[in-house]
Every structure is written in C-alpha cells, then in structure tokens.
Amino acid sequence: MRDIAEGARTALGLTTTKPHYFFFRHKWPVRVCHWINAICLAVLLMSGLNIFNAHPALYLGSGSNFEHPVLALNAMTDDSGNVVKGTTWIAGKPVNTTGVLGASRVDGELAARGFPSWATLPGAQWLAMARQWHFAFAWLLVINGFFFFAYGFLSRHFARDLAPTKADIQHLPREIVDHARLKFPHGEEARHYNGLQKLAYCFVLFLLAPLIVATGLTMSPTMDAAFPILLWIFGGRQTARTIHFICAFSFLGFFIVHIAMVVLSGTWNNLRSMITGWYVIRKGGDHG
C-alpha cells in the first residue's frame, strides 16, 4: 500500500523527499497541435497503407514500369487458386514475408494483401473509404500544421526552443553517447530540448512534413496541371509516390523512437507536461 501511495505521489510530482518544482513546459497551442497531429498521423498512416494495398508496388519515374518495381508485395497462389505465400520484392530480390506482407490472414484464411488487416484503416480492403479518411485527415493535418507554423514563428517558439544552438552542435557527440546509454538530461538541463531532440523535431517539422504533403499533392492529376513544377522537383508521379511512402515510414520511425524516449525519460512527467503543460524538475534527482 505504502509503495502505491508513494508511487502515486511521485507520478503526480508531489513527493517532498527531493527538492523539485513545477515548470510550465508546453503552452496550449503546442499541446493542442501535438495531439491533433498524433491522431492525424495514425489515421493517415493506416488509411495510407489501405490505399497502398490497392496496388502494392512502388516505381520510379512518371509511369509505372510494371516489370521492374522498386518494391512489391505479392501473393503466390497454388494450382487451385489458394493463396499460399507472401513475397516482398525489394529491387528485384524476393523475401518470404508470408503472414505479414504480401499475404496475411483474413478471417483465418491466407489472402492476398499488401499490408495486413491490423495495420490498415479500415481493416477490410476498402479503397474508396480509405481514400475518404486519408483526404479528410490530410486536410486536418495541413490546417493544424499551418496554425502550428504560424504560432511557432510568431511566438518565437521555433527560434527560442527548436533552433539548435552552437553549443547544441558542439555537444552532439556527447549527446549521442548519453542517449545510447539511456542517460537523459535531468535537473535544470531538462528545462530545454537537447541537441538531438531539436534536430529530430526540426527534421520532422521542416523536412518530413512539407515533403509528405508535397509528394501527396504531386499524385493528384489536377494538382499536376496546376503546378507542373511538382513533377520536375520530385521526378515524376511514381517517384513522388515512392517518396511519399518513404516519408510515411520515416514518420513511423520517428514515432517509435519518440515513444521510446517518452517512456525511458519519464512517461508520466512527459505525458503530464504534454496534457497540462506542467513538467516536474527535480534538482539533483536521478531522473527528470
């Protein structure tokens, strides 16, 4: 009982055994935009995988060179037409991915599916509905992103909190070693983002996000008529589609590392600060 009560106090930042104080870390626009983004990215990734499943292959250039995809998720059938094997082709090399990619179980039966049902939205193969979800949340992401960028620049949040300083760059090697040892900044150092964190956020905000929106728009034939330069920038519609796919998985990679860092550097403290704004700084504490 005592353990639980103590744990609860620690989680809420109410322990009095160590000197600590509350620090207001995230203003409301950051918190609201963060959670809208989180929902958008989950829906966009999963509905995107459902759309991809309609033609689970990627190409380079303007048109699809069906003989030579750079990536393809295929299913193999036996003589009676039953799906028996799922194969992922990467640059012409086959990898057996039965059960996950190319072929996975739908209602207990192995079926031809690029990505499995548990990874797509809707779970069933339903291109028309997946497209509607995808475009609706793409609008929400762009509107939210517009608001966040306006806020970030005007309030100097980007300049103050996200732009890496000279010191950040100089400390980068030490930062990498510390992160690899799962040693995270604490105490006063936790009041601002560290160098690696700043670089990760800048990479996602200023490179990945604009890139995934622009390559998404390049896939629209009407947008190509309005802005043919998009095709020139990305090297054709099919290359844009491939870049869009790579960006989506880069977002997934960011998400996985982001969640790992949140958990390892103090789940509740981080979660509380992104929900209420308040973050607990422990002076000389073991983890912040």
Place this chain on the structure above:
Amino acid sequence: MAEQNRRGFVGRAVAGASTLMLSGCYDLSQKPWFTNILGKVEDLTHAAQHIFAGPHTLAPEFTKADIAPMFRANGTLDPGTDDYKAHVVSNFRNWRITVKGLVENPLSLSMDDIRALPPRTQITRHDCVEGWSCIGEWTGAPLALVLAAAKPKPEARYAVFYCADPMTVEGDPEHFYYESLELSEAGHPQTLLAYRLNGEPLGVEHGAPVRIRAERQLGYKQPKYVHGIELVSDFSKIGGGKGGYWEDQGYTWYGGI
C-alpha cells in the same frame, strides 16, 4: 516493481486503445453522419483544386520516348454483349454517339462524324485510382467541339456519359457503366472523344470505338465504349444517383486526386 507495473499498464492501455480505435474507425465508416462529413471534405478538395487549377491549366504532356511499351488496360476489357460483338464485326460502322438532354441541338454522330472533327493528339499520363500510372498517345475529337455543336442550354451543369459495358452483378437489374464530368472539365482543351491510342485505332480492351480522355482526372472518370452523352443539371435520378458507376459503389465523384 511499481515502475514495471506501471509500464505493463501503459502497454495494455495502448493496445486496448488501438483496438478500440480500429473497430471504432470501422464502425464510423458505416455511419451516415460520419460519411456525410467525409463527403463535405470531397467538396472542399474540389473547391480548392478548382481555385488552383482553374478551367484552363493543362495536364503535363510527354514525349514519344516516354510512351509505355504496353498500355495497361483496366476495368472492363470486353463488353461481350451480342450487340457489342456485332459492332466489332462491322468495325463500328453503325456505332452512334447521341448527344441529348439540356441542349438546343441534339446530335447523333457516327464514328466518321467524330473523325471528321479537327483532331487533337496528346501524350499524357493515365493515373489509376489504385496508384499506378501509364503514359500513352491519344488522338481524338475535342469534346468541346461536339458540345459547342449541340449548344448546351444555360442550366446544363454536367455531361453524363453512357457506355456499352454491362456492370450487372448477378441478381441485379441490367445496368451499364456510366460517368459524369462537370461542363468546365468536359470542355477542357485536353478532354477528348479519343479513338486512337499510340497511333492505332482503339482496341476493344481500351474502349473501342471511342472513350473519354479527361487528363486532369483519375482513370475511372474516363469511361470507355461511349455511345451517349447527356447534359443535365443534376444526376440524382441517373443510375444510383451519385454520378457514376464507381461513385455508386462509394468512390468520390470528384476524381482530381
């Protein structure tokens, strides 16, 4: 120990939440109030793309070197009806394209009439809603010329295209592929009644004798085997009421993205 329990709890909470979210999304996809919101998003996309693209911007055109060695045929590959087979045998000599509805001057055109109009040839990229693209050279009569000859009435808003390929699922009453475009898209300079692909007369799998090319739209908006064009002010009484065969199956009417 407390830390471990807490992590276990977080893990279970995340797994539970994602399962709830997944089944929740599936349920939402079936709810009219939610799909209505998604439908409004289609209007927003349509309006926004209209602002950026306007009625006149051209789809990119390519060179002979970009043409795909084999143009992928999709959808109906052969209408297969007795009527259509007879047209194939007679080389579409008796094929007529009627233009009716909200026009001052209804028309019934033969393939010779269509071929007599000043043709346009364009090498363009065909984008399927599934995600793939294929480049081909199309020759045809600009639809704008046909519409101008038919003299649309002021209240006409859409051109509906009637096709010869049956889409009947067993047990349903007989129905055929159809599509529609707003008049500005139908009158776009690259919108053709196309009768040649890569210099050859259109093959059966590509929509012989004539198909629509609407180069700023996805493939399903470009029907094959066209035999009728009707100008209407709304399409709620045609087919399933959504403006096209795939639209009736849940695809968006706006096919610019």
